[in-house]
Amino acid sequence: MTDRFYLYGIFPAPGPQALHLEGLDKQPVHTQVIDGFTFLYSEAQQEHYLASRRNLLGHEKVLEQAMEVGYRTLLPLQFGLVIENWETVTQQLITPYNQGLEKLFTKLDGQREVGVKVFWEADRELLMLLEENQSLKEKRDSLEGRTLGMDEVVAIGQAIERALESRKQAIIQTFRDTLNALSGDRVENDTLTEAMIYNAAYLIPWQAEPDFSAYVEALDHQFDGRLKIRYNNFTAPFNFAQLDRLD
Structure with missing residues (x-):
């Protein structure tokens, strides 16, 4: 052989x-x-x-x-x-x-790769959104009990979709604002499931990992259990060992 x-x-x-x-x-x-x-x-x-x-x-x-x-x-x-x-x-x-x-x-x-994946419950976020936005809730509730034209149904659905997307982007931006400054480089990868809203890898100094971990934990507390965060603090640097990403 x-x-x-x-x-x-x-x-x-x-x-x-x-x-x-x-x-x-x-x-x-x-x-x-x-x-x-x-x-x-x-x-x-x-x-x-x-x-x-x-x-x-x-x-x-x-x-x-x-x-x-x-x-x-x-x-x-x-x-x-x-x-x-x-x-x-x-x-x-x-x-x-x-x-x-x-x-x-x-x-x-002297650098290491760590990864952060963020998941949310879309149905739960929608309920929270409607409770916080009474105008939008009233429009959604108007779908019940009376006949609406197709244009009206579509408009209300699109308004809810835009508001939910804005809510998602606000969460993502909070993670970026908190974690990006702690890293020398970062890669945002595609989300892998419908529940996953953020999937990023960060390149940080080896000795800085405890501080980075503390910020991830603080984000978890900030969102008070709304999100599921998967943090991988030790992995080979696949996301940063790519020749096509060199400056």
């Missing part, structure tokens, strides 16, 4: 010497130094890896464990990258993107 290598991420050389980690397919994780870059890899037992939950978590676990033991400046590679020889890495990654990789290492040095 031809040797294949599954790649997890890249450290600046010299990188770790012995990590004692277990990778995909329960294979031991090794490092390979090429032209000043240290690649984290294990021997691939498959030609292609299915993007299953188990495999994705296994990929991320290797990266996070490496960071946990002190090798924090790490460029995570996308899931499923399998190569047959190291010359491919030199030709397709290091040679064309050498300067960009060095800039990413500089950007990530």
